[in-house]
Amino acid sequence: MRRHLLYRLLLAVPTVFGVITVVFLLIHLVPGDPVDAMLGETARAADKVRLQHQLGLDRPLLLQYARYLHRLARADLGRSLHSGRPVRRMIVARYPATLELAAGALVVALLLALPLGVIAAARPGSLVDTLCRTIAIAAAALPNFWLGPLLILTFAIVLEWAPVSGRDGLAHLALPALTLGLGMAAVLTRMLRATLLDRLGDDYIRTARAKGASEPRVLLIHALRNAVLPVLTVLGLQVGALLAGAIITETIFSWPGIGRLTLLAIQTRDYPLVQGCILVIALTYVAINLCTDLLYGMIDPRLWTQR
16 A cells, blocks of 8 residues: 555656646746736836846746746745735635535535436436436536526525625535536536446346345445446546636635636736646646545555556
């Protein structure tokens, strides 16, 4: 187990290094002069020179990169150009809200995907199966920027069951978590159904049935456990994608998370803040997929012995 853990951690090192490098290059790959984008083309030359020096853009690229790595080693992400506050503190203040929203969306997705996927696999080709797949396809086809306002209009304005926006308890979390979790639930439902149907044709399932195991036990105990690994792969990717999808959802519901902070930083051309937010989101994605990979070995220890 320790050897496998060390192996996966070592593989994550070049990935993290690549993410850091790409994020650093973002400000240099943006079309046009980033200083002109922040100050405007009509700004005075002295102001442009001062901002270039403040951002370190007047230095050679390799020197800028070395300085960037040195600051990251000290957990220094720079300061916001507009508020003057440290970027690290701004992200730390918003990050828990994004994690809360992602966790809520994950709960919504699992509560919907597990029963729908199992029910659909239990009766393939039936009316129930068709209905479950139709619901999954419909949920996957609904974009967040349309579903969010629709939920606000229905449940917040017409029915008055939930608040419109903000973050203050489960009532405020319900609608954004539902908006973000429905698409994920659709993907997991279809994946779980397909994997369960594949497992139900295996020899150990026929053996369990021959021994007199009930159909619910065969489905939920024997087949479901062995169908988890492929679903877990998709789940890890989807959880990472929640952070990117949260940008739209957090904006719609005025959720004070890192996604909304990223959008505000882009709108105000606050490049140090944009770099910090993207870096944190990317590293979180890498960490989630690393944890997902490690969970494989906990579910099926044979995977650790094969390396």
